[in-house]
Amino acid sequence: xxxxxxxxxxxxxxxxxxxxxxxxxxxxxxxxxxxxxxxxxxxxxxxxxxxxxxxxxxxxxxxxxxxxxxxxxxxxxxxxxxxxxxxxxxxxxxxxxxxxxxxxxxxxxxxxxxxxxxxxxxxxxxxxxxxxxxxxxxxxxxxxxxxxxxxxxxxxxxxxxxxxxxxxxxxxxxxxxxxxxxxxxxxxxxxxxxxxxxxxxxxxxxxxxxxxxxxxxxxxxxxxxxxxxxxxxxxxxxxxxxxxxxxxxxxxxxxxxxxxxxxxxxxxxxxxxxxxxxxxxxxxxxxxxxx
DNA sequence: AATGAGCGT
Numbered sequence: 327x328x329x330x331x332x333x334x335x336x337x338x339x340x341x342x343x344x345x346x347x348x349x350x351x352x353x354x355x356x357x358x359x360x361x362x363x364x365x366x367x368x369x370x371x372x373x374x375x376x377x378x379x380x381x382x383x384x385x386x387x388x389x390x391x392x393x394x395x396x397x398x399x400x401x402x403x404x405x406x407x408x409x410x411x412x413x414x415x416x417x418x419x420x421x422x423x424x425x426x427x428x429x430x431x432x433x434x435x436x437x438x439x440x441x442x443x444x445x446x447x448x449x450x451x452x453x454x455x456x457x458x459x460x461x462x463x464x465x466x467x468x469x470x471x472x473x474x475x476x477x478x479x480x481x482x483x484x485x486x487x488x489x490x491x492x493x494x495x496x497x498x499x500x501x502x503x504x505x506x507x508x509x510x511x512x513x514x515x516x517x518x519x520x521x522x523x524x525x526x527x528x529x530x531x532x533x534x535x536x537x538x539x540x541x542x543x544x545x546x547x548x549x550x551x552x553x554x555x556x557x558x559x560x561x562x563x564x565x566x567x568x569x570x571x572x573x574x575x576x577x578x579x580x581x582x583x584x585x586x587x588x589x590x591x592x593x594x595x596x597x598x599x600x601x602x603x604x605x606x607x608x609x610x611x612x613x614x615x616x617x
Numbered sequence: 618a619a620t621g622a623g624c625g626t
Binding site: 476537539541542564566567568569571577578579580581608612613614615616 | 618619620621622624625626
């Protein structure tokens with residue numbers, strides 16, 4: 327709300343006279359009283375009293391009253407202030423070193439990914455050789471099928487026990503073919519005699535379910551940084567910052583897998599929109615990983 | 618603006 331409170335007597339000087347040669351109104355400040363600022367008070371009301379010259383050259387007192395936007399922090403932002411420090415800030419005496427003015431010249435150009443054609447061709451031929459050999463040797467350790475798929479591609483691989491567990495249940499048969507059950511029907515490892523059938527410890531599923539995607543990561547945030555930041559909410563299965571394979575630079579996003587989904591929920595609520603390094607994190611559930 | 622690796626009988 328701007329109100330012209332009071333017109334004072336007609337000023338004899340004209341705009342042109344008040345301006346210097348460049349048209350700058352440098353002299354105005356001298357001719358007019360300085361503005362007076364009051365508040366904002368408890369209700370956020372701020373008053374400014376200033377003097378101006380209006381279009382007709384009249385000296386005018388202007389009182390401006392407005393409600394000033396109070397600095398409103400999100401509940402999360404307030405709560406974050408009570409967090410214990412992590413990263414560099416956790417180090418003793420770090421406070422004074424965290425923020426500094428750099429005199430370095432900083433270039434923002436990014437080098438393009440390198441990799442020569444010659445190398446690629448070489449790798450290609452190696453892969454072909456491998457496949458020839460692999461075609462003969464490829465026997466899935468989980469289901470015993472030959473020449474069909476690698477162990478890691480086995481449709482039963484998610485049900486396979488952890489390495490070193492119950493693998494002694496059934497030594498490989500003499501002919502080298504692994505683990506067909508009695509009568510020839512396939513018996514998954516976890517159902518074979520002596521195996522723990524509780525389905526709790528033995529079934530090792532790769533848990534990609536509680537996977538969270540973090541984008542807008544700063545260039546120098548790495549796995550341990552994510553682990554530290556997200557680990558505050560609960561145990562993690564995995565932390566991964568996507569790197570450019572050629573340059574090793576961070577691609578600015580990453581993933582975090584929580585053991586418990588609720589912890590993931592909390593992390594998203596608290597960290598989405600959270601400023602980390604110089605950027606505002608974007609945190610949400612990740613889309614399932616493609617094959 | 619943006620959705621992840623590698624191991625290899």
